[in-house]
Amino acid sequence: MKDVLVLRDLDGIKAISHPYRLEILESFGDEPLCAKQLSEMLGEPHAKINYHIKTLLGAGILELVEEKIKSGIIEKYYLPVAKMIVIDKSILNSNNDSVVQTLNQASISLFEKISEDFYRAAENNEIKSKHVRHYNEFYLTEDEARELMDALDDKLYEILKNKNVKDRENVRPYNITFISTPDIRRERNIKK
Structure with missing residues (x-):
């Protein structure tokens, strides 16, 4: 796994502009996971996980690292290609409307993810004034x-x-x- 993946095209940015895909990416640690494991971790249907995995694979953000046969079923194991994903600065300066809309959607998705983390911590009395x-x-x-x-x-x-x-x-x-x-x-x- 690389340290940093720099997204230089619109397809990659669109792939991470969905809050649920960010949730999937954050579920990974150092070990590969299959769709079934992600489904159990996130409490979501297997088909939904598979759909988002395919999108992340197609954008080159996830990679297939292993296949195992269990009870006659092939389980595919994935890892993000990098620990951190950043958007190329040249794209950030674009005035193209579709790029701007995609960047805005990616920002909204990231903000929604941050908000969910914040509310979850607040509900568990884990937010301290020193952290904000x-x-x-x-x-x-x-x-x-x-x-x-x-x-x-x-x-x-x-x-x-x-x-x-x-x-x-x-x-x-x-x-x-x-x-x-x-x-x-x-x-x-x-x-x-």
Whole structure:
């Protein structure tokens, strides 16, 4: 498995622009899984899992790594091709309407996944104020917002390098999210 897969085409971005496919990808650890195992883990019908696996396979995001025969049935085992998936920056700067719509859908799917994780943690009383930050009313150009996100990425990778080892004492998995969104409501009030 590679460390990073860079998506450079619209088909790959469309494949990850569904929240359920993100859920499937996040279900993998280091070991390959078959559709039946994913179905049991996610509590979803086998046919639904197979449909999304085929989409991820076709986009080159999942790969078939093994086939086993069990009770006369061939079970196919898959792994993501990389630990992390990123979208090529040149695509992010596109003005093509279909690319923009696909990127927006991918962003919405990711946000829905983040929201589900957040609500699940909150329902289990696992959200602490030290884990949440919100800053508002900064006035930036698009380039400045992108520069800020890139700087946060760089700093995060610097701080967290080698922090993906699961067998260290007292560790638990965390998802870390940076989101910068235009405040459309406030922007409309300024322009009036």
